[in-house]
Amino acid sequence: MQSATSSSINLNTGPSGRAIAQPMDKDLLEALYQHTSLERDSSAQYLAMSLWLLERELRGFSNFFKKESLSEQEHGFNFAKYIIARGQSVELDAVTKPIQNWNSVEELVTLSFQMEADVTTSVQQLYSMAERSNDTRTTVFLDPVIDEQIKSEDEMAYLLGKVKFAKNDPSALFIIDNELNID
Ligand SMILES: [Fe+2]
Structure with missing residues (x-):
């Protein structure tokens, strides 16, 4: 009986030659690229918001959206990092204006x-695709992402609620702006 040696193991490798433990479904990979783009687009959108607010002397709001922009950039990076961890190369699209x-x-x-x-x-769509292709690694990767999204939605709904109360009244908006500067 011949024992297995490292040279007799046939590893799957990705485009850069990185070892792949589990090949990734083509559609899932494509969807992960698209999601990475969505995070980068969100980052650019929040940056534009931060600048618009800065021009209108709302520095608290502007800081809040600057932080959002940086965190979306980080999310985009995390997705790209995950794609590499799965042995794939990352294809970056142009960021939407x-x-x-x-x-x-x-x-x-x-x-x-x-x-x-x-x-x-x-x-959620990525999650369903990952489940359909029995890609547990991806569902585990996505679990904390969903958790963070729920927090982001809650935070944004809270801010929207406060802004609605203000009814575009400048003095009320400046109170909210001051609160955002403290965070
Ligand atoms: Fe994000």
Whole structure:
């Protein structure tokens, strides 16, 4: 009986020659690329919001959205890192030009809430695809992402609720702006 030696093991390797433990479903990989783009687009969108608010002397709001922009960038990086951990190469798309004008702070925060909900929907779709292809590694990777999305939605809904109360009244908006500066 011949014992297995390291040279007799045939490893699957990815485009860069990295070892692959479990091949990844083609559609799932494509969806992970698209989600990575969505996170990068969100980052650019939050940056545009931060700048719009800065121009209008709302520094607290501006800081809040700057932090959001950086955290979306980090999310995009995490997805790319995961794709590499699975032995695949990352294909980056061009970042979509963000919306850069709003009629009110409420309109801006409403869009932010919608963006967070869209990101969660995309993660849920990834989750279903991963389950269909028995890719437990990906569902485990996505679990904390979903948890974080629920927190982001809650945070954005809270901010939207407060902004709605303010009804675009400048003095009320400045109170919220001061609170956001403390965080
Ligand atoms: Fe994100």
